[in-house]
Amino acid sequence: PxxxxxxxxxxxxxxxxxxxxxxxxxxxxxxxxxxxxxxxxxxxxxxxxxxxxxxxxxxxxxxxxxxxxxxxxxxxxxxxxxxxxxxxxxxxxSVAGGAQESRFVGGSQLISQRMAEGLGDDVTLGAPVRRIEHHATGVTVTTDAGAFHGDQVIVSVPPHLAAEIEWSPTLPAHQDALFRRMTFGTLMKCEAVYERPFWREDGLSGQGVFRGDGHPVCSMFDNTPPSGSPGILMGFVGGAGWRRWAPRSARQRGGAVLQSFARVVGPAALAPVGYFEKDWTAERWTRGGPTAVLAPGVLTTLGRWRDRPLGGPHSRVHWAGAEHSDYWNGYMDGAVRSGQMAASAAIAHSGGPS
Ligand SMILES: Cc1cc2nc3c(=O)[nH]c(=O)nc-3n(C[C@H](O)[C@H](O)[C@H](O)COP(=O)(O)OP(=O)(O)OC[C@H]3O[C@@H](n4cnc5c(N)ncnc54)[C@H](O)[C@@H]3O)c2cc1C
Known part of the structure; x- marks a missing residue:
C-alpha cells in the first residue's frame, strides 16, 4: 500500500x-x-x-x-x-515501453565516434576548454591544444564543468551560481559476465530492485547483448549505496555486488567469468552521474537561469547538453533535443533560417 x-x-x-x-x-x-x-x-x-x-x-x-x-x-x-x-x-x-528499453548495440560511444568520422579533422580531441572569451566580433576558445576563433560557441559540457571554465566577461552571477549547484549524483555501474544468461532458463528476467538492507546494488538489469552471449548482469550502485560502498576495497564491493545478483537469480551468479565496474565520479570530465541533483531551494531561486540566452556581452554563447532540456532532462534524448535547440539558436543568430 x-x-x-x-x-x-x-x-x-x-x-x-x-x-x-x-x-x-x-x-x-x-x-x-x-x-x-x-x-x-x-x-x-x-x-x-x-x-x-x-x-x-x-x-x-x-x-x-x-x-x-x-x-x-x-x-x-x-x-x-x-x-x-x-x-x-x-x-x-519501465523497460518495455519506457526509458530503460533500448540500448545501443556496440555501446553509446558509437554515436560520437560515427559523428567524428564524418567531421574528420574538424574534431580536436584531448583538448579541455580552459577559457572562453567573448569579443564584439566573435569568440575565442582557449584549450590545451591552442586557441580557436569562431563567430559563436555552443557550450555542451555539464553545467558544473561549464562553471569551471574561465569566462571573459564573467558569467552573470545567477547563472554561475546555478551551474555550481548543478553537481552530479554519485553512481557506479557494476557488470558481471557469464558464459550464458543462465537465469533466462529459469524464466527469470534478471531484473531486480533492492532495499537498503546491506545490498550495495539499488537496481539490476539483464544487460546481455542481443546475440544472447555472453550473459551479463548489470547493477547500479548509487546515492546512499555509493557512499557506503565506494570507499571499500574493489574485492569487498565486487563480492557484495555478486551476492546482490545471487539473491535475484540464484547462486550461479557468484561465479562470473568476468567482472567490471566503472565509478563515474572518478571521471574528470563528467564528475558523477547520471545527471545534476538540485538540492532544496535551488530551482525556485535560480532555475530560470538555466539556459536563458545570455544576450549582451555573451550573445554569441549558446548552451547545450542533457541538463539544458525541458523533456528527458539528464537523458541522451534530452541531450539531442538541447543540441537541436542550440543549433537553431546559432543559425538564427547568424541570420540563417531557424
Ligand atoms: C552511469 C550512467 C548511466 C546512464 N544511463 C543512461 C540511460 O540509460 N539512458 C539515457 O538516456 N541516459 C543515461 N545516462 C545519461 C547520459 O549519458 C547523458 O545524459 C548524456 O551522455 C549527456 O550528453 P551530453 O552531450 O549532454 O553530455 P556528455 O555526454 O557528458 O558530454 C559532455 C562532453 O564534454 C566533455 N567536457 C567536459 N568538460 C569539458 C571541457 N572543459 N572542455 C572540453 N570538453 C569537456 C566531456 O569529456 C564529455 O565528452 C547515464 C549516465 C551515466 C553516467
Missing amino acids: DIALATSRLGRTSGEIDVTAPWEHPDAHRLDEQSLATWLRRGAIGSGGVELVEVLLGSAFGAAASETSALSALAYIAGAGDEIHRGTLDRMI
Missing part, C-alpha cells in the same frame, strides 16, 4: 508541473523548500513507499530522496515525456 500511495502521489503532483517553468506551480516554493523524502513523509507515505523512491532515485539520480528538492524530482518525472505525452514515473522506470 505504501508503494501504491507513493507512486500515485508522485504521479498526481508531477502531472501538475509545467516542465518549462516548474517554479510557476502554485505550490512551487513549498515543494522546493523540502526534500523529496520530507514531502513523501508529510503526505503520510510509510517507509515502504519512501524505500521504493530511494531505490528509483539511487539509479535514476545517483542521489537519496533526502538530497533532492521535491519540486526538482517532480519536474524530472514530468519531463519523462514530450510535448504530446505527459511524463510519467512509469515511463521513466
